[in-house]
Amino acid sequence: MPDDAGLGMQARRKMVRVISVAYALALAHAVIIVLLGGLHAAPLALFGLVQLTPALAVLICDPGAFRRVVELISRTGGAGAIVQAWAVAAFAVATPIAAAAALGLFATPYGPEVPANYPLKDFLPEIALDPRWFWLVIVLAGPMLHLTNAAGEEILWRGYLLDLMVRVFPRKALGLINGIFWAVWHFPMIILLGWDFPHQPIAGCLAIVLAQAAWSVWLVAERLRTDSLWPAIVAHAVANAMVLGLYDRMVAHEWNVLLSPWGCVGALAIGCVLLIRTTISPDDLSVARSL
Numbered sequence: 001m002p003d004d005a006g007l008g009m010q011a012r013r014k015m016v017r018v019i020s021v022a023y024a025l026a027l028a029h030a031v032i033i034v035l036l037g038g039l040h041a042a043p044l045a046l047f048g049l050v051q052l053t054p055a056l057a058v059l060i061c062d063p064g065a066f067r068r069v070v071e072l073i074s075r076t077g078g079a080g081a082i083v084q085a086w087a088v089a090a091f092a093v094a095t096p097i098a099a100a101a102a103l104g105l106f107a108t109p110y111g112p113e114v115p116a117n118y119p120l121k122d123f124l125p126e127i128a129l130d131p132r133w134f135w136l137v138i139v140l141a142g143p144m145l146h147l148t149n150a151a152g153e154e155i156l157w158r159g160y161l162l163d164l165m166v167r168v169f170p171r172k173a174l175g176l177i178n179g180i181f182w183a184v185w186h187f188p189m190i191i192l193l194g195w196d197f198p199h200q201p202i203a204g205c206l207a208i209v210l211a212q213a214a215w216s217v218w219l220v221a222e223r224l225r226t227d228s229l230w231p232a233i234v235a236h237a238v239a240n241a242m243v244l245g246l247y248d249r250m251v252a253h254e255w256n257v258l259l260s261p262w263g264c265v266g267a268l269a270i271g272c273v274l275l276i277r278t279t280i281s282p283d284d285l286s287v288a289r290s291l
Contacts, residue, residue: 077226142241179216
C-alpha cells in the first residue's frame, strides 16, 4: 500500500498517464499497420517497433525517469537470475510446442522448412539455418536479436510502472495487476491486426490476459527480488525468439488460444513454475523505488 496518501496519489496519477500514453501509442501503431494493408503486408521490422513504444511512453511522460531505468539496467541481478530467466522462458515456450506435437497439431513439422521460413534468417549465418542446429541457435543465440525490443517493453511494464505500483497496490496483487495492464496493451494488435489469435479476437484477448497475468507474477517477483530489469528482459527476449523462430513456424495458429505461449498452455507452464518458486516478500519491496 502507499507510503502515505500524497505519495500514493502522485504515483496513481503517473500510472494513469503513462498507461494511457502507452495504450494510445499501441492503438496508433495498429491503425498505421492496418492502413498499410495489415499485418502480412507491413514489414516485420515496422510491426516490431510497437515493442519500443512502452519505453517511448515513459520518455514522453517522465523523461527524468530514465535515471532509474539506467540504474535498473546497470545491475544484472546475478548470473543465477539470468540463467533462471532463460530456462523458465524456454520451458514456457517449449511446453506449448511439445503439447502441439503430442496432439498432432503441427502445421509444419520441424525440418528444413522451419529455418527457411524464419523471418530473421538474413541475420544468421548459413550454418545456423541447418535444421540440425537451428533450434539450438534460436534458443541460445536468437534472444540476442530480441533484446532491444524486449527492453523497450520491460522499461515500462516491469520498470517504471512497477516502481509506481508498489505505492498503490497491495504487494500480493502486483504481479496480477501488472500482467493485466501488459495484456491489455496487446489488444489493438489482436483485435485490429489478428496478431497471434487470427479470427479469434475475443478469445484471444481473454487468453492473453490469462497468460500474461501468469507470466507477470513471475517477472514482477524476479524484478523485485533482484532490483534489475535483466531477468525480465532476458525472459522476454527468449520467449519472443522461440515463438518467432520455432512455435510460429510449426504450430497451426488456429489453436493458439489453447496452445500458444500467450494462451492457455503457456499460462499453465508458467503456473507450474509459480508453484515451485514465486514469492514477493517485504524485503523485495524495499528495493523498489517510486519515480
